[in-house]
Amino acid sequence: MEILKFITAGSVDDGKSTLIGRLLYDTDAILADQLEALHSSNRKNDDGSIDLAILTDGLKAEREQGITIDVAYKYFQTDKRKFIIADAPGHIQYTRNMVTGASNSDLAIILIDARKGVVEQTVRHSFLVSLLGIPNVVVAVNKMDMLDYAEDTFNSIVNDYRKLAAKVDLKQVTFIPVSALKGDNVVNRSANMQWYTGKSLLEHLETVEITIDNSGSHAYFPVQWVVRPQTDELHDYRGYAGRVLSGSLKVNDHVTVLPSGFTSTVEQIELLDQQYNEASAGKSVTVLLKDDIDISRGDILVSSAFKPQVSQLIEADLCWMDTRPLDISQTYFIQHNSKLTRCKIQEVLYKVDINTLEKEYSEEFKLNDIGRVVVKSAEPLVFDLYQNNKNTGGAIIIDSRTNVTVGALMFRANAD
Amino acid sequence: MSKYNLDYLDELEAEAIYILREVAGQFEKPALLFSGGKDSITLVRLAEKAFRPGKFPFPLVHIDTGHNFAETIKYRDAMIERLGEKLIIGHVQDDIDKGNVVEQTGKNASRNALQTVTLLNTIAKYQFDACIGGARRDEEKARAKERIFSVRDEFGQWDPKRQRPELWSIFNGKIHKGENVRVFPISNWTELDVWNYIRRENIPLPSIYFAHQRDCITRNGQLMAASPFLNMDDQDVVERRNVRFRTVGDMTCTAAVESYAFEIDDIINEISESKISERGARMDDKVSEAAMEDRKKGGYF
Numbered sequence: 091m092e093i094l095k096f097i098t099a100g101s102v103d104d105g106k107s108t109l110i111g112r113l114l115y116d117t118d119a120i121l122a123d124q125l126e127a128l129h130s131s132n133r134k135n136d137d138g139s140i141d142l143a144i145l146t147d148g149l150k151a152e153r154e155q156g157i158t159i160d161v162a163y164k165y166f167q168t169d170k171r172k173f174i175i176a177d178a179p180g181h182i183q184y185t186r187n188m189v190t191g192a193s194n195s196d197l198a199i200i201l202i203d204a205r206k207g208v209v210e211q212t213v214r215h216s217f218l219v220s221l222l223g224i225p226n227v228v229v230a231v232n233k234m235d236m237l238d239y240a241e242d243t244f245n246s247i248v249n250d251y252r253k254l255a256a257k258v259d260l261k262q263v264t265f266i267p268v269s270a271l272k273g274d275n276v277v278n279r280s281a282n283m284q285w286y287t288g289k290s291l292l293e294h295l296e297t298v299e300i301t302i303d304n305s306g307s308h309a310y311f312p313v314q315w316v317v318r319p320q321t322d323e324l325h326d327y328r329g330y331a332g333r334v335l336s337g338s339l340k341v342n343d344h345v346t347v348l349p350s351g352f353t354s355t356v357e358q359i360e361l362l363d364q365q366y367n368e369a370s371a372g373k374s375v376t377v378l379l380k381d382d383i384d385i386s387r388g389d390i391l392v393s394s395a396f397k398p399q400v401s402q403l404i405e406a407d408l409c410w411m412d413t414r415p416l417d418i419s420q421t422y423f424i425q426h427n428s429k430l431t432r433c434k435i436q437e438v439l440y441k442v443d444i445n446t447l448e449k450e451y452s453e454e455f456k457l458n459d460i461g462r463v464v465v466k467s468a469e470p471l472v473f474d475l476y477q478n479n480k481n482t483g484g485a486i487i488i489d490s491r492t493n494v495t496v497g498a499l500m501f502r503a504n505a506d
Numbered sequence: 507m508s509k510y511n512l513d514y515l516d517e518l519e520a521e522a523i524y525i526l527r528e529v530a531g532q533f534e535k536p537a538l539l540f541s542g543g544k545d546s547i548t549l550v551r552l553a554e555k556a557f558r559p560g561k562f563p564f565p566l567v568h569i570d571t572g573h574n575f576a577e578t579i580k581y582r583d584a585m586i587e588r589l590g591e592k593l594i595i596g597h598v599q600d601d602i603d604k605g606n607v608v609e610q611t612g613k614n615a616s617r618n619a620l621q622t623v624t625l626l627n628t629i630a631k632y633q634f635d636a637c638i639g640g641a642r643r644d645e646e647k648a649r650a651k652e653r654i655f656s657v658r659d660e661f662g663q664w665d666p667k668r669q670r671p672e673l674w675s676i677f678n679g680k681i682h683k684g685e686n687v688r689v690f691p692i693s694n695w696t697e698l699d700v701w702n703y704i705r706r707e708n709i710p711l712p713s714i715y716f717a718h719q720r721d722c723i724t725r726n727g728q729l730m731a732a733s734p735f736l737n738m739d740d741q742d743v744v745e746r747r748n749v750r751f752r753t754v755g756d757m758t759c760t761a762a763v764e765s766y767a768f769e770i771d772d773i774i775n776e777i778s779e780s781k782i783s784e785r786g787a788r789m790d791d792k793v794s795e796a797a798m799e800d801r802k803k804g805g806y807f
Binding site: 091092093160161162163164165167172174186187189190193194314315317318319321324327329331332333361362372373374387411423425426427428480481484485486488493494495498 | 513514516517519520521523524527528530531554555556557558559560561563643644647650651666667669670671672673674675676678680681682693694696
């Protein structure tokens with residue numbers, strides 16, 4: 091069984107929490123004691139029915155204000171798939187939380203209030219989804235019940251959104267008219283919208299193809315930890331522990347260690363008492379090489395036929411995530427998988443107004459600002475471009491004074 | 507990170523092993539918090555996968571309330587013996603004796619809340635900078651909000667509004683002295699995933715997870731194991747029941763469920779059909795709507 095990870099984007103008024111609540115409720119993912127808590131809550135809908143949105147607001151402050159502050163992760167499964175929902179807040183002040191949730195998602199549901207159509211925040215959410223490279227997008231046109239389930243309204247929103255999708259370069263978009271409150275087309279097909287012949291939201295989530303973006307690429311294996319038992323019987327054992335991030339690694343493969351450039355051959359791939367001939371992308375294993383060479387945490391093993399980008403100067407999209415603005419004179423840490431080194435933002439190329447998508451020049455990078463920069467790292471990084479591989483093309487920036495994660499980088503070009 | 511041709515248990519396993527190795531690589535003095543429950547037992551298996559044939563780069567730490575099920579302690583000691591790893595025990599009794607905490611009184615008295623103080627004292631004593639725990643996001647709504655690397659301040663407090671963004675599979679473990687990070691490698695697992703993994707890996711468990719005959723009393727609608735640790739009076743009727751436990755905690759706050767699940771397959775069937783959440787059997791979560799959130803803010807796991 092596969093896992094589909096998806097994010098939901100939309101503001102509180104669009105009924106995002108209600109939609110998630112409805113998905114959980116109608117798939118029977120809510121247990122009796124949770125239901126009981128739901129029924130005994132003071133929060134009710136206007137018609138007295140239970141407020142499904144309560145299910146997703148996990149913090150006191152969220153329940154008090156009726157808004158979502160931080161990403162919550164929800165789990166449910168059907169006979170066909172397992173699902174992890176990253177329930178991210180939609181408000182502009184929480185852009186960084188949406189970026190957090192989006193970084194690990196295979197699919198995004200963008201909610202549009204049918205009464206309002208495409209609005210500024212739809213633009214913002216769509217831009218972020220495109221920036222983070224989420225391959226599948228579902229536009230859920232919600233609150234159809236409030237417009238008598240009118241087909242015309244739906245069609246005109248679809249037309250408007252297609253223009254936006256072209257502008258932000260989103261390719262695979264599916265449109266579904268829903269009412270999260272009443273349950274139309276969320277899990278069950280709606281009897282109120284006979285004109286809609288497509289799948290319900292859940293049916294779509296169960297069947298949409300999860301894009302495999304690592305197939306055919308070469309082996310890329312960052313070393314996290316060197317296993318050295320140093321016991322009498324395992325005196326010379328040196329295992330390189332890590333996770334294959336793309337392609338696959340096989341016994342007898344010729345590998346190059348980057349950035350040093352030493353080469354060797356894979357002798358053994360193992361995990362506890364299991365031996366493998368091959369470890370494909372995603373697998374955590376321990377690798378033994380034929381030659382004794384100096385490899386430490388942060389080094390990358392790649393198949394020798396593969397020439398990944400290696401550079402200290404990289405052009406990247408930057409999303410700033412801290413209340414302290416970017417200080418261009420400051421040295422930060424950059425963390426790229428298990429590699430930690432120092433960096434500076436050498437140059438700001440432009441910033442993007444995420445509501446209008448206009449590019450502008452400004453060196454000032456504040457909380458939730460997004461733009462294109464050139465980052466300079468103290469040591470060379472071994473990477474792919476983000477659009478080719480998310481797992482090897484993204485990095486974070488850490489403020490060396492506060493230790494906080496202050497920026498997300500998506501590598502777009504080698505600037506060397 | 508789900509773009510791989512792995513079965514979901516393989517994917518969850520690979521993610522958890524990756525996280526454990528990040529802890530080893532990023533921290534000076536990590537520890538693995540071991541409660542004797544199925545989640546921390548799963549963590550131990552994952553640690554074996556992450557670091558064998560080497561030693562674990564951290565000790566196991568058990569915060570012992572003194573009110574544990576005897577079966578759990580027996581299991582723990584046998585496991586440590588087999589692993590050949592170091593075990594550190596923080597005793598709640600020591601903090602009671604020193605006057606650091608005051609034992610609760612009354613019928614529903616429990617040492618559960620006192621654990622937090624012993625945990626924080628143990629962290630301070632050994633200067634742990636990272637504590638690995640078996641919490642899962644599906645357990646409770648405050649946990650659903652928590653990062654995999656969850657930074658705690660020098661008072662052990664979690665501040666949900668100041669969490670670090672956590673992107674892709676990059677984990678930022680940089681902290682100032684005195685702070686520590688709670689790490690949750692099985693955040694993305696559900697209760698059922700843990701059981702399916704235990705079945706697949708054939709991992710032994712403490713016997714209280716399986717149905718057995720036990721003297722119980724009914725309190726607040728829950729079945730509690732009769733024990734000297736429970737404040738019982740004349741109104742409490744002790745009955746022999748066929749039960750098992752879904753979670754393993756302090757005897758005073760972990761309720762049993764009526765069950766005839768003698769094998770792991772029975773348990774998996776039972777959970778698949780159950781309409782009560784796992785923590786529905788934990789008295790400590792029922793105190794208020796924000797009980798877990800409040801305890802986490804105070805330094806609880």
